[in-house]
Amino acid sequence: MNAFTKFFLFLLFYSAIQPFSFAQTGVGKVRTVKHNNNTVLFSNTNADVQLEFCTDGIIRIRTSWNREFEENEPWMVSRYDWPGTDVEIAEEDDQFVLKTAKLILKVQKRPFQLDIYDTAGNILSSEDVEGIKGGFSRGNTVGSTKKLFPGEHFFGFGERMDVLDRRGKEVTLNVGRGLGRPHIVGAYNVLEANYSPVPFFMSTKGYGIFFHTAWPTTWDMGSGSDKAYSFRAENGELDYYFMYGPDFPSILDKYTSVTGKSPLLPYFGLGLHVGTYSGGTWGHEALTSDHYPVALVKKFRELNIPLDILHLDSTWRIFGKNGGSGATTFEWRETFKNPEAMFDSLYAQNLNMVGLHVRPRFDNGNKLNLLDQAREKGHTYPENGNPGEFVNFFDPESVDWWWENGAMRVAGIGAMFFKTDEGSAFGRKANESNKTGPKGENVKKLHNVFPIAYARAPYEKFAELNNMRGMNHTREGYAGIQRYPFIFAGDWPSEWQYFEPVIKAGLNIGLSGVGYWAHCMGGFEHDADPELYIRWTQFGLMSSVAHLFGMDHPTYKEPWNYGEEALNIFRKYTKLRYSLLPYLYSNAYEMYTKGIPLMRALVLHYQNDPNVYNITDQYLLGESLMVCPVTTKGARTRVVYLPEGNWTDFRTGETYTGKQYLNVVCPLDEMPIFVKQGAIIPSQKAVNYIGEETIDTINLDIYPHETSSFDLYDDDGTSTDYQKGEYAITHISSIRNEKTVAINIKTPKGKYKVPKRSYKVSVHIDKKPASVETNGKKSPVQYDEEKKVLTVLPDVKSNRDIRIIIK
The missing domain is CATH 2.60.40.1180 (Golgi alpha-mannosidase II)
Known part of the structure; x- marks a missing residue:
């Protein structure tokens, strides 16, 4: 083999293992700079880079190789109208320096390189890497490379079940779960599960990055090198937001300022949710009936287990002629003789909401031909040049038609929300059939945001119809899904190997701005052994949303089917959850205002x-x-x-x-369960359903430690008036020093009028105090030596400030 042949083979080999670097195009050198209000545009030899200073700690960074920027989209980002922020710009020989009140940006001229510092001069993010610096393009792919610092770790990326800390890992984000059968090697793959990916992370360096794209993305967070990390999208514009914390709660606040805060669920939405197949899961549809859900709720009531919300899963409806179980006919199964009377009976048992499972495809039934009608009127999304089956949830007119001609057939007789399932099937093989739906580049771009449009439609329509806050129960999501709560984790089997990964999913999605999250406690498929059922439901009842549902026939995860011990433990933890509702609701309000998950x-x-x-x-x-x-x-x-x-x-x-x-x-x-010292935890009597009785006493468990406080939140529990300021805050504080513990309970402040109530104050201290005074008067001392708890029962109602001094 001669030298030329060896060299030629070397080039072939090198190009095979280095395809990415050969075709990459960077931004190039800075040519001109334009500053207009809070936007700075750098025109470079290969691409334009636009920096938009949304606030002094949020910067939108966009790069275009064709020098045109895309129109703003409405699905992921909820806010584009940022007020101007002061930006100082100075030019030096080899760089530009841009300053806000919180950040310093240094832009190297040759080539363009963006480095970001805090105002103390500490480096936060750098593009000082080998090869192409910062933004790059390769064909349709766009991305960015950043320096990976020693000790830097990354968290977020949506509902991932594999790992928490992503340093050294690579991941692709694209809505869906593992494909292939049997499920054990396909859908039941915690490495592939991607029900609700979110292209966002937070770094322990004190910043976050949200990649504003709906295209599938790949994130290499140091898997191939400990010197750099990168993120890239299959197409579209390189558009991302840089958000400075430096603490994680501040970063989440900024991320949810961009993509939207999670609105409050109705107060009863924090109670127990139960799903049912109405007596007949798949393969047992003939056993379904409109009596089963009524009897189910009756049994919860008889067994003194609190319950507020029920949903009927897929077997309430007939499976259609075209899409089978993967589509929605809005036609009741013949075993449901009188659905309207069923709804009446359920609400007569004091349920606060009853909902139904749906899928995003229309189908023809025995009596209704909604698919044919929708196709004729152009309300389905085209598939391969022909009328399709998916409701075009991107089109307001199609949403209206779907609501008026399909959804209202059930909403009009009692359904108050939907469980919107199979949002991942748009542009991807469905779980319940071999269909893939629409295809093409535009569909690939819309695939990830389809679940948002799908969840938004019933959320808003039901809110208007019910004249109360919306609630939607959905499986799939993407950036922004927190605006239409809530998400559940999908169909994981009742096996120990899936238990902790489900917990992981909840932690990851919480770190990604989604605060209302549920799972099928006890697992969804397969029989659960009683111990697994007990352990999983303990966790589920202390999750952000408590949701009980299973398809295993005939037990269906109903607690009395797992033995007396399981039933008693389930009841105990359900009552614990209901007692903690004032604590949970107050934290939910903090989530609405600051983006911090429950x-x-x-x-x-x-x-x-x-x-x-x-x-x-x-x-x-x-x-x-x-x-x-x-x-x-x-x-x-x-x-x-x-x-x-x-x-x-x-x-x-x-x-x-x-x-x-x-x-x-x-x-x-x-x-x-452990309680953080300094905690102030409000609780109440555990009721069987929200609204059963007026709560006239709030319990306050106080664990005094230096100075701490808690804001107890109240509103009417159902309307959206809280968004107009109709709420009240009761500020509670505790100050402990060497000699005393001082507890202050202020009168409620705000537009909402809180009914007069009493307080029971339980102070967790090591020994019996010498004296206790309430508003200057001595109080009787009730101290439990075994539990180390002092109980104070102020004879002052909530319409007056209360000050307790413990010596």
């Missing part, structure tokens, strides 16, 4: 503690309760990690210092 991975509040980076079986529910599910079969102890601070065992009352691992006892009827 269920929080420990890293959200302890981002500088590497010990929490891979903890996937503990989380904070709200800011003060740390929940530790037991995910190992047969375990009667488990190891927990206590972050910085002091923590009190919720069950025993014993207090431990943080920054340590602890082995705790966890009998089958107990899931370890």
Whole structure:
């Protein structure tokens, strides 16, 4: 072999292993700069880069190789009209320096390179990498490369079930779950599960990046090199937002300022949700009836298990002639003799909402031909040049037609929300059939945002019809889905191997701006052994949304089917959840205002503690309760990690210092829960359904530690008036020093008039105090030596400030 042949083969080999670098085009050198209000445009030799300063801590960075920028889209981002922010620009020999009140940007001229610092001069993000710096293009692919710093870790990326900390990992984000059968190698693949990906991450360096694209994206967070990370999309514009924290809650606040805050669910939406196949899951459809849901709710009531919301899953309707089980006819199965009377009977048992499962395709039934009608009128999305089956949820007129001619057939007789299933089937093979729906580049671009349009339609329509806050129950989502709550984790089998990955999914999606999240507690498919059922439902009842549902015939995850012990434990934790509703609702309001999820991975509040980076079986529910599910079969102890601070065992009352691992006892009827010192936790009597009785006493469990506070939130629980300021805040504070504990309960402040109520104050302190005064008068001392709890019953109602001094 001569030298020329060797060289030619070397080139072939090198081009085969380096295809990406050969065809990449960078931004080039800076030629001109234009500054217009809060926008700075750099025209470079290969591409234009536009920096839009949305706020002093949010920058939108767009790069176009054809020098045109795309129109703003309405699905992912909810806000584009940012007020102007002051930007100082200075030119130096080799760079431009741009300054806001929180950030310093340095733009190198030759070639263009963007580095971002905080105002103290600490580097946050850099494009100082080998090869092409920053933005790049390769064919239709666009992306960006950034420097990977030592000790930098990444969190977010949506509802992922594989890992929490993404440093050193690569992932592709595209809505769907694993394909292929049998499910065990396809859909039941925690590595591929992608029900609700979100192209957003937060870095422990103190910033976040939201890649504003609907195209499938790939993120290499250092899998191939410990020097750089990159993200790229298959097509479209390179458009991303840089958000400065530096703490994770501040980053989430900024991300949800861009993509939208999660509105409040109705108050009863924080109660128990139950799904049912009405007596007959797939293959047993003949056993369904309109009596089964009524009897089901009656049994919950008889067994004194709180319940507020029911949904009927897919077997309420006949499966159509064209799409089978994968489409919606809006025609009741013949076994449902009188659906309207069924709804009446359900609401007569004091359910607050009843909903139905739907899919996004129209179908023809035995009596209704909605598919034919929708196609004729142009309300389905085209498939391969022909009228399709999917409702065109991107088109308002098609949404109106779907609502008036399909949805209102059930909404008009009692359905109050939908479970919008199979949003991933638009442009991708469906789980329930071999159909793939529409294809093409435009469909590929719309695939990821289809679940948002799909969830938005019933959310808004039902809110208007019901004259109350909307609620939608959906499986798939993408950036912005938090505006149409809520998401559930999908159809994971009742097996121990899937239990912790489901917890992981909830933690990851919470770190991605989605705060209302549920799962099928106990697992969805297959029979659960009673121990797994107990452990999973303990976790589920302390999740952000408590949702019980299974397709295993005939048990259906109903608690009485798993033995007396399981039934009692289920009832115990359901009542615990209902007692904590004031705490959960107040934290839900914080989610609405700040974007902080109800269920929080420990890293959200302890981002500088590497010990929490891979903890996937503990989380904070709200800011003060740390929940530790037991995910190992047969375990009667488990190891927990206590972050910085002091923590009190919720069950025993014993207090431990943080920054340590602890082995705790966890009998089958107990899931370890720890309370953060300084916590103020409001609770109430556990009712059987929201609205059963007026709550006239709020319990306050206070764990005094230095200075702490809690804002107890109240509104009417159902309307959207809270968005107009119709709410009230009761500020509660605790100050502890060496001699005293001072507790202040202020009168409610705000436009909403809180009914007069009493307080029961339980103060967790180590010894009986010498004296207790309430508003200057001595109070009787009630101290439990065993539980180490002081109980104070102020004789002052909530219409006056209350001050308790404990000495």
